[in-house]
Structure formats: C-alpha cells, structure tokens
Amino acid sequence: xxxxxxxxxxxxxxxxxxxxxxxxxxxxxxxxxxxxxxxGESDPDLLNAIFxxxxxxxxxxxxxxxxxxSEVAHDSENLLDWLRMGKVVLSDAVLKILFSSAExxxxxxxxxxxxxxxxxxxxxxxxTAAISACLNPVKTNSEFSVFEQLGLSDTLTGALxxxxxxxxxxxxxxxxxxxxxxxxxxxxxxxxxxAALTDILKKAGExxxxxxxxxxxVETHIDFDLLLGTEKTEQELxxxxxxxxxxxxxxxxxxxxxxxxxxxxxxxFEEVVVESPRMSAIQKLPASPSTTQDESVSARSMSSTxxxxxxxxxxxxxxxxxLVLAHSSISSIANRMxxxxxxxxxxxxxxxxxxxxxxxxxxQKGVMDIRMIPVGQLYEKMSRIIRKxxxxxxxxxxxxxxxxxxxxxxxxxxxxxxxxMHIIRNAIDxxxxxxxxxxxxxxxxxxxxxxSSYQKGNHVVIEVEDDGGGIDIEKIKQKALSKGLIxxxxxxxxxxxxxxxxxxxxxxxxxxxxxxxxGVGMDVVRNNIAAVSGMVDIETRLGYGSRFTIILPITxxxxxxxxxxxxxxxYAISIxxxxxxxxxxTSDIRTVxxxxxxxxxxQTLPLLxxxxxxxxxxxxxxxxxxxxxxxxxxxxxxxxxxxxxLGQQDIVIKPLGSAFKSLKGISGAADLGDQRTIxxxxxxxxxxxxxxxxxx
Amino acid sequence: xxxxxxxxxxxxxxxxxxxxxTLETLGDIRVVQAANGFDALRVLPRxxxxxxxxxxxxxxxxxxxxxxxxxxxxxxxxxxxxxxxxEGSHKDIEKGLSLGANEYLVKPFQPExxxxxxxxxx
Numbered sequence: 001x002x003x004x005x006x007x008x009x010x011x012x013x014x015x016x017x018x019x020x021x022x023x024x025x026x027x028x029x030x031x032x033x034x035x036x037x038x039x040g041e042s043d044p045d046l047l048n049a050i051f052x053x054x055x056x057x058x059x060x061x062x063x064x065x066x067x068x069x070s071e072v073a074h075d076s077e078n079l080l081d082w083l084r085m086g087k088v089v090l091s092d093a094v095l096k097i098l099f100s101s102a103e104x105x106x107x108x109x110x111x112x113x114x115x116x117x118x119x120x121x122x123x124x125x126x127x128t129a130a131i132s133a134c135l136n137p138v139k140t141n142s143e144f145s146v147f148e149q150l151g152l153s154d155t156l157t158g159a160l161x162x163x164x165x166x167x168x169x170x171x172x173x174x175x176x177x178x179x180x181x182x183x184x185x186x187x188x189x190x191x192x193x194x195a196a197l198t199d200i201l202k203k204a205g206e207x208x209x210x211x212x213x214x215x216x217x218v219e220t221h222i223d224f225d226l227l228l229g230t231e232k233t234e235q236e237l238x239x240x241x242x243x244x245x246x247x248x249x250x251x252x253x254x255x256x257x258x259x260x261x262x263x264x265x266x267x268x269f270e271e272v273v274v275e276s277p278r279m280s281a282i283q284k285l286p287a288s289p290s291t292t293q294d295e296s297v298s299a300r301s302m303s304s305t306x307x308x309x310x311x312x313x314x315x316x317x318x319x320x321x322x323l324v325l326a327h328s329s330i331s332s333i334a335n336r337m338x339x340x341x342x343x344x345x346x347x348x349x350x351x352x353x354x355x356x357x358x359x360x361x362x363x364q365k366g367v368m369d370i371r372m373i374p375v376g377q378l379y380e381k382m383s384r385i386i387r388k389x390x391x392x393x394x395x396x397x398x399x400x401x402x403x404x405x406x407x408x409x410x411x412x413x414x415x416x417x418x419x420x421m422h423i424i425r426n427a428i429d430x431x432x433x434x435x436x437x438x439x440x441x442x443x444x445x446x447x448x449x450x451x452s453s454y455q456k457g458n459h460v461v462i463e464v465e466d467d468g469g470g471i472d473i474e475k476i477k478q479k480a481l482s483k484g485l486i487x488x489x490x491x492x493x494x495x496x497x498x499x500x501x502x503x504x505x506x507x508x509x510x511x512x513x514x515x516x517x518x519g520v521g522m523d524v525v526r527n528n529i530a531a532v533s534g535m536v537d538i539e540t541r542l543g544y545g546s547r548f549t550i551i552l553p554i555t556x557x558x559x560x561x562x563x564x565x566x567x568x569x570x571y572a573i574s575i576x577x578x579x580x581x582x583x584x585x586t587s588d589i590r591t592v593x594x595x596x597x598x599x600x601x602x603q604t605l606p607l608l609x610x611x612x613x614x615x616x617x618x619x620x621x622x623x624x625x626x627x628x629x630x631x632x633x634x635x636x637x638x639x640x641x642x643x644x645x646l647g648q649q650d651i652v653i654k655p656l657g658s659a660f661k662s663l664k665g666i667s668g669a670a671d672l673g674d675q676r677t678i679x680x681x682x683x684x685x686x687x688x689x690x691x692x693x694x695x696x
Numbered sequence: 697x698x699x700x701x702x703x704x705x706x707x708x709x710x711x712x713x714x715x716x717x718t719l720e721t722l723g724d725i726r727v728v729q730a731a732n733g734f735d736a737l738r739v740l741p742r743x744x745x746x747x748x749x750x751x752x753x754x755x756x757x758x759x760x761x762x763x764x765x766x767x768x769x770x771x772x773x774x775x776x777x778x779x780x781x782x783e784g785s786h787k788d789i790e791k792g793l794s795l796g797a798n799e800y801l802v803k804p805f806q807p808e809x810x811x812x813x814x815x816x817x818x
Contacts (some may be wrong), residue, residue, distance in 0.1 A: 011717055014710040055709055059782040062804035063714055070804075156794055160765035161752065162787050187741050189735055210757050212737060212765035222737060222765075307709070311807075448788055 015064045017307060019109050025055045026102045029382060032389045034095050038391075043467065044167060044206060051080040052097075053688055057105065064196040068117055068124050069108045075131040076101040082135055085166050097130055099388070146172050150251040154209060156180065156225055162233075164209045164227075171206060171229025174460050178208075181226040181239060182248040190222050195227070197244055204240055205230025299585040310410055313371050319362050319654030325355050325671055328649065368555055371411070375453045375462065376404030378413055380452060389428050396445055397428065402452035408460050409555040415532045416462070416552065419525040422546045423464050423536075424449070426522075430548055431468030441543070443467070459576060460554055473497050480506070480683055498538055499636070502526045502688065524689075530684030533559075533574055533667060537636065543633040559653065561670070561680065563646040564629060567611040567618045570678045571642075572651050572670050577683035579637065581645055586624065598628065598639060605630065606641045609691055611682075613665060631683040638687050653680050662687045699726040700818055705736040705750035705762065706780070715749065715779070718807040719814065733757025740772060747817050752781040752788050760791055767796040774818045776808060780805075 021239050029050045036043055054077040056423050061069035076098065082088040104120075104127055111117045146159045146169045160168065172178060181201065187195040194210070207225040216223075230237065234250050241248060331353045337346035366486035390397040432438075434445035439445055450465040477489045480500045489497060498507060505522040529536050533553050535680050539545040553559065553576045561572035562581070588598050589607065596607040607628065628639040651670035656663065699805050702725060709731075716727050717799040729742050730736040732754045737746070738817060748766065752759035766772045779800040789800050799813050 011710070011713050014713050018708060018710040049755070051755060052755065055782060058710055059803045060710055062782070063711060065804075155764070155768070158791065159758075159760040161758055161791075164758075191738060194734075209761065211761050212733075212757060214765070214768045214770070671715060 006305040012064060014307070015060060015307060016109060016113055019060060019112075020068070020106075022053050022057050023102060023105045023109060024381070026050060026105070026250055027384050029053070030095070030098055030102055031384045032089075033098075034391065035387065036097065037090055040694075042090070044170070047080070047084045048163065051077065051084050052078050054101075061185040066108075066112055066117060067247040069112065070126055072101065072108060074123050074543075075128050076105070077129050079134055084163060086170065088134065088136070089379070094134055095132055097355070100130070101127065109686075129450055150178055152180075155213070156227070159211055160209055167206065167208045168227065168229070169281075171208065176205065176229045176231055177233070177253045177320060179228045179230065180226055180232070180249045180251060181241070181246050182223065182249065183244065184216075184223045187220055187222050190224075196312060197224075197246065198243065201228050204228065204237060205233050238300060242276075277679065288415060291428075298396055308370070308415050310371070313367065313558075316367050317371070318652065320360070321650075323360055324364070324650050324652070327353065329359055330356070343608060359465065368409075371409050371555065372407035373410045373413055374404060374412065375406045375408055376401075377402050377458070378417060378420065381417060382421065385421060386449065387494055389425060392517075393428065393645065394434065395428065395447060397432060398446045398448050400448060400450045400452075401521060403454045404448065406453040406455055407554075408459055408552065410686060412532045412534075412555070414550055416534065416550065419536075420462065420464070420550070422525050424451075425552075426563055427466040427468065427546070427548075428466060431466040455554070456551075460552050462550040462552065463547055464550075467545040470541055470544055470546055471498065471501070471538070472541040473540075474640075476500055498540065501538075502536075526688055527685075530688060531667075533577065533682065533684065535577070535632070535636075535684050535687075546620060559651060560648055561651045562629065563649055563672070564627075564640075565644040565646055566642040567616045567622075569616065570646065570672075571610070571681050572649075572655065572678055573629065573631070573683060574667075575648060577631045580628065582628050582639075584626045584628045584639075586626075586640065597605060600630070600639075605639045606690070607638055607641050608686065609641050613686065613689075632687055636687060638683075638690060639685070640681075651680065698744065699724055700746050701726045701728060701768065702726045702747045702749060702814070703730060703736060703739060703743065703745040705730045705733065705754070705759065707732050707751065707754045711751070715810070718810055722811065722814065722818070723806075725818075733759065733762045738763055740766075741817065745775065747814065748777045749773060749814075750777060750779060752779060752792065760795060762790060763795050763797055778813055 002314075029046060033043075033046055033050065035037070038044070054073050058073035058077050059068075062405070063072060063457060079088065079094070079101075083090060083094070088094065102124060108117065108120055111120055146165075150172065157165075162618050168178065169291075179270065181197070183194070183197055198207055198210070206229045208229055211225045213223045213225055213226075214281075228237075232240070236246060237248050330349070334346055334350040334353050336347065340346075350553070367508070383399055383401070386397060386399055425450060432449070433441070433443075435445045438447065448467045450463070452465070453462040455461075473494050477492075477497050479504075480486045480497070481489060483505070485500060485503050485506065486492070502522045504521060522535060523555055526536055529550055529552075536550045536553045539549070553574065560575040562575055562578050564571050564573060582600065584598065589596050590598070592604070596609070597604045598607060600604070605628070623643055627642050627645050629642055629645075630639050631638055632638050649672070651672075653668040653670055655668050656666065660666070664677050665686045666683055667685070668680050669677055671677055672682050702719060704712055704715050704719075704727060704770055704782075706715070712729050712731075716729070717812055718727060719727055728739055729790065730739050730744065732751075734757055736748070736750065737757065748762075750759040750762055759781075763777050763779065766777060774796045777796070779797040780803060781789055781792070781800065782803045789802070796815070801810060801813065
C-alpha cells in the first residue's frame with residue numbers, strides 16, 4: 001500500500017526530481033547499450049546499472065504510492081533482470097521495448113506532476129503485454145555449484161547477491177580465472193585506496209563483488225576481499241598490482257579454502273613479515289594524503305550538493321530585485337537631497353547608497369550563479385535523441401559538441417530544450433542526407449552536426465550547424481506562394497524568404513516523416529525562444545548545410561532595461577535586445593509600399609510605431625524630434641519609434657499571468673521603484689508579429 | 697544525553713528523505729544518512745550508531761556486504777540491522793537474514809510498519 005496520503009508535497013517533489021534523473025540516466029545508458037550492441041560489444045556493468053535504475057524507480061514509486069509508475073518500472077526491471085542474468089538475449093526488438101519503456105516512464109512522470117496519472121492506465125497495460133511477450137527464456141547452463149568448484153569460502157559467497165552469483169558463474173563458464181584480491185586500508189581513508197585498486201582491477205577484468213571484511217587491525221583498518229574475473233594470469237595480475245598493498249589468490253583449486261585456514265593459523269608469523277611492506281606500500285598510493293585532510297575530503301563528498309527547488313531561487317531573486325528597486329529609490333532621494341542643498345548628509349547618503357549598490361551586485365551575482373547550469377546538461381539530452389533518430393533513419397551522424405560548460409539560467413535551459421530539439425530534428429530529418437546520397441554528391445558518408453555554445457557579452461549563443469543539403473530558397477518561395485502566405489516574392493530578399501519558414505503553418509518537408517512534420521512548426525520554435533527573450537536566426541547554403549543561431553539572455557531574473565516613453569506611456573525594453581538608439585527627424589522617414597522606413601547607414605530599416613501596435617490614441621501630435629530604438633538580431637532589425645528615452649535601469653520582470661498569455665509583444669510587467677508599474681516589451685515577439693502582419 | 701542514532705543507507709535521496717521524515721515522528725532520535733555502502737563504512741567509525749537501516753541493491757558495496765562486514769567486526773557485531781528491499785528479491789532477503797539481519801522490510805511498506813520495527817530497538 002501507499003504512503004502518499006501522509007507524505008508532504010516537498011517529499012513528493014524530491015521523488016519527482018529523483019525519478020526524472022533516473023529516467024534521464026536510463027535513456028543515456030540505453031543509448032550506450034544500443035551503441036555497444038551495434039558494435040557487437042557488451043558490458044555487464046552497464047546492463048546492471050540500467051537494471052538498478054529501473055529497480056530503484058520501482059521501489060521509489062511504490063513507496064510514494066504511484067502504482068502505475070511502479071508497475072511499468074517493475075516490468076522493465078523484469079526484462080532487464082532476465083537480460084543481465086542471461087535468460088534473454090539482447091536484440092533490436094528488446095532494445096526498442098526498453099526505449100519505449102523509458103519514454104513511457106518519462107510520460108508518466110510528467111502526468112504525475114500534473115495529476116493525470118490515471119489516464120495512462122491503458123498505456124501501462126499495453127507495456128506490460130509487450131514486455132511479457134519478450135520474456136522467452138533462452139536455455140541457460142544447468143545449475144552447478146560454482147562455489148564448490150572454485151573452493152570459495154562461505155564468508156565470501158554468503159554476501160553475494162543473486163546477480164553477483166550469476167556474474168561469477170558467467171565469468172567462470174567463459175573460462176576466465178577468478179581471483180580473490182585481499183587489501184587492507186586505513187579506516188579513515190579507505191575510500192581513496194579502494195577506488196584506486198578498483199580502477200586497476202576494472203581494467204584487468206570484471207570486479208564481481210567487493211566484500212568488506214575484518215582485518216588484523218580492527219581498530220584502525222578495514223580489509224576488503226574483491227572477486228575478480230579476468231583472462232589475465234596470476235603473474236600478469238601481480239605486475240599490474242605491484243604498487244598496491246594487496247595479496248592475490250587464485251581460485252579453482254579445491255584446497256583453496258583450506259589454505260585460508262592454514263594462513264589463519266600462521267597469522268602471527270605473517271603479520272611480522274607482511275605488515276611493514278604493506279604499510280609502506282599504502283603510503284605510496286597516489287590517493288593517500290594525510291589523515292586530517294582525508295577526513296575533510298570524505299566528509300565533504302558525502303554531501304557536496306544541495307538540491308533546491310527553482311521556485312525558492314525565484315523567490316530569492318525576487319527579493320534581490322525588490323532590494324535593487326529599494327536601492328534605486330534611496331539613490332534618487334540622495335540625488336534630490338543634493339539638489340536641495342542638504343549637501344553634507346546628501347553626500348554621505350550617496351556614499352552609503354553606492355556601497356549598498358556594490359553589495360547588492362555581489363548578492364545578485366551570487367544568487368544568479370546558483371541558478372546557472374552548464375549547457376552540457378542540454379547537450380546530453382540532445383545527443384541521446386540524435387543517436388536515436390539517426391539510428392532510426394539509417395543516417396550516419398557524427399556529433400561535435402563545443403562549449404558544454406557555458407552557463408545559462410536553469411529556467412532558460414529548460415525552456416529552450418524543446419525548440420532546440422526541434423531544430424536538431426529538422427537538421428537530421430531534412431538537412432543531413434542519407435549515406436548513399438552523400439557519397440553520390442562527393443561528401444563524407446558521415447554527416448556532421450555541430451552544437452556549440454559560447455558567451456557573448458550578456459548573451460549566450462547556441463549554434464546548430466549541419467553539413468547537409470541546406471535549405472532550398474526557391475522551394476520555400478514556391479511553397480509560400482502556393483499556400484498564399486505571400487502574394488509576390490519578387491521584391492523579397494533571400495533572407496526575407498528564409499524567414500518565411502517561421503510563419504505558422506509552414507513546412508517544407510516533401511514527405512511527412514515520423515520525426516518532423518508533426519504539426520509543430522518553426523513558428524512555435526521561434527515563439528518559445530522569444531518567450532525567454534531570445535532570438536533565432538538561420539543561415540544556409542544550398543548543398544553545403546545550414547546554421548541555426550539562437551541568441552539568449554544569460555538570465556531572465558534581473559535585466560538591464562531601456563526605459564522609453566511613447567504616447568503618454570512608459571515601457572521598458574531589455575537592453576540585450578537593443579542594438580542602438582538614434583534621433584529621428586520626421587523628414588527622414590520615407591514610405592515603401594505604404595510602410596514607414598528610414599535609411600540607416602545605407603540600409604533600409606523598417607519602422608514600427610508603438611501606438612499603432614497597441615492601438616493607443618495619441619493626444620496631440622508627436623514631438624518633432626523622436627527616437628528610434630533599433631532592436632533585432634543579425635540582419636533582421638526593426639526600429640521602434642518612441643517619443644523619448646528615459647534612461648537605463650535594472651528591472652525584475654514579473655509575468656502577467658495566464659489571462660494575458662496570448663498577448664503578443666509584451667513579456668511582462670516591472671516595477672520602477674517609484675510606485676509606477678510599466679509594461680516590458682518583448683522585442684523578439686514584436687519582430688515576429690510585425691513580420692507576420694507584413695508578410696503578405 | 698546521547699540521542700539514539702539511526703544510520704540510513706540508501707542510494708535514493710527521495711527514499712532517504714521519506715525514511716527521515718517518517719523516523720522523525722519518533723521524537724528524540726538522530727538520523728545519519730549514507731548514500732551507499734561506501735559512505736556507510738565511512739560513517740560508522742565517526743558516529744555512534746545504534747541502528748542501521750540499509751537498502752540491499754546499491755552499487756559497489758551492497759547492503760548484504762555491509763551487513764556481513766558489521767556482523768564479522770568485533771566493534772559493530774552487536775549492532776542491530778534492518779534490511780530494506782524491494783519485493784521480488786526474496787532470495788536476497790533470505791540471504792540477509794542468514795547473514796544476521798535482525799529484521800527486514802519489503803518495499804513498499806506502511807510507515808507504521810517501519811516505526812513499529814524501529815521501536816523494538818529503541
């Protein structure tokens with residue numbers, strides 16, 4: 001039965017976080033397993049790790065009362081158990097089922113957080129059926145007592161789990177030699193020594209079990225017996241282990257257990273001979289610093305990370321934001337006081353405010369740093385999907401990853417995962433050609449997909465680049481014309497045409513495949529990226545490939561904004577999306593096809609009037625001199641005409657709530673610190689909105 | 697006064713927090729956590745542990761190996777150990793009992809069941 005009724009929501013959140021981690025890990029490991037299978041390799045440790053993932057998830061979900069998840073994990077665990085025990089042979093069909101299990105588990109976890117778990121009952125039942133169909137045992141070796149043949153003592157074998165027993169038999173029946181490696185380490189620093197020993201042994205063969213045992217110096221030392229299955233001879237093993245203070249005992253001779261008894265008897269004698277070289281050898285171990293240092297090392301490694309709900313960090317960031325605002329008002333009071341000739345105190349207050357500003361900046365940076373996670377986490381997900389899709393499509397793709405340690409706000413990383421995945425799917429689906437086609441046009445059989453990210457000022461740039469066929473501008477033009485998305489393409493530049501793929505309902509796929517063309521278009525990709533104040537841009541060369549560039553702010557929590565004034569209202573616009581601001585005379589404005597433009601350094605810059613975008617009635621005439629705030633990325637720019645620029649300020653963007661979700665061009669509201677609340681413009685959204693309106 | 701100290705050994709953070717929040721209802725006890733058999737071996741000499749609750753299936757040093765160590769060690773051999781495992785691993789539980797586990801719990805279990813078992817050792 002479950003305990004879900006009596007446990008706190010916090011603990012459930014712990015469950016979801018951990019369960020998601022397990023499923024993520026399962027996916028990565030399954031991809032590895034599939035890769036190895038393809039290359040005809042196998043790795044019992046990997047298989048066991050996958051099994052353990054499913055096993056943990058089953059136990060956890062059961063404890064938390066999510067029976068459907070527990071059942072699905074249980075079925076997967078069964079299949080994995082049969083696999084690791086050698087009762088089922090790995091095949092494409094089995095791999096496919098395992099991948100589908102992982103996918104189902106991910107779906108169930110999402111449903112769990114949304115409270116819709118029960119709706120997936122049928123999928124779980126179907127999953128059970130699919131798994132049971134797989135469980136046809138292959139013939140295994142008849143039971144034989146490997147322990148007797150090896151002459152292993154009960155103490156050694158008594159603590160072996162069923163799986164470890166199986167691995168022992170497996171190693172034995174494959175003709176590998178089984179060794180018992182005995183080692184003794186200081187109690188307070190055993191972990192480093194044991195890890196070093198295990199590393200060496202893993203290179204020599206398979207470590208079947210690690211049994212801690214009681215040594216001769218109970219108070220200060222801990223001993224281990226490791227069971228190793230290996231093709232190496234005793235002599236080769238001794239050479240490998242010559243720097244380690246261990247004893248190597250081969251098994252297989254029936255008198256082995258007697259030997260132990262004998263050595264017990266002669267212990268006193270041995271102690272004298274063996275002990276001193278053993279101690280000196282332990283000192284030689286690379287990872288064996290002084291005891292005091294060890295203590296701190298091991299204590300730290302027990303709890304070096306804290307899992308924090310992102311909501312708590314948001315709250316903290318909000319408070320920091322409020323503090324920043326409070327500081328702004330103190331500063332402005334100081335300035336006003338100075339103007340009013342309270343000079344002495346005004347200067348002191350001004351100094352104190354400056355000091356406060358510095359400390360606040362530190363605090364802000366500290367909180368911001370906590371929110372940052374490396375883009376590498378995203379890469380991991382993507383590379384899994386890439387491997388999966390390329391396998392399904394029979395395309396050879398080499399993935400090159402750059403800048404995986406570039407850091408971004410966790411919230412941004414999460415919100416761009418889907419758009420990024422879509423871009424990558426498109427690149428594999430439509431970009432990179434089949435191996436045959438690639439060879440035919442004189443390219444490498446392997447397609448290359450480059451994912452790179454780097455920081456550029458206050459932005460992080462993520463690029464997805466493929467060396468596939470590129471995007472055919474002509475095809476896009478025809479498609480847009482035939483769909484009635486544009487009336488005439490004659491006056492459109494290549495870039496304008498390329499931008500059409502971001503229009504709703506556009507898809508260039510010649511045939512709908514499993515992967516792309518699911519109805520989610522590039523317009524959704526652009527909107528999702530715009531939702532986190534990001535921009536996306538494409539470059540392409542027919543026959544050579546395409547590059548998608550996503551430009552993102554490093555964080556959304558606190559941004560520097562340009563405060564603008566237009567038609568009696570004040571707005572903020574993120575400084576990261578502003579390219580420049582210029583002074584505009586009415587006489588500079590020309591009209592092209594009824595739309596206002598200005599010439600800016602030999603280029604035509606389309607203009608947008610905010611009062612028109614938001615349907616605001618202006619009282620009186622606009623001022624003779626106005627400003628143009630140029631926003632945009634790369635070649636796509638737009639000039640927003642405003643009456644005045646009021647300055648720069650740090651603002652905290654607060655969402656408007658779901659009622660205003662469909663509102664285009666506004667990314668939220670912000671407090672100016674003087675009781676005034678203003679709207680924050682979303683430059684990316686405004687650009688795509690204008691494109692949509694002006695596309696025909 | 698020294699508090700009754702329980703060492704929880706489980707590689708699942710969520711499982712550990714669940715155990716902790718259940719055990720905390722007992723009042724005057726102290727809970728020490730270890731994420732695996734390794735950590736448990738590190739914790740043992742540093743903390744005066746009065747009871748161990750351990751999962752079986754963990755990487756590297758599993759719960760059975762930990763139990764075997766405890767029972768064979770002069771210092772810790774009297775230490776009560778409750779083994780926790782997922783249903784279906786009956787063989788492992790049998791092994792646990794034969795190695796000298798005082799009690800075992802099969803996941804999923806009711807919190808009351810855990811409290812009842814733990815109270816026997818307080």
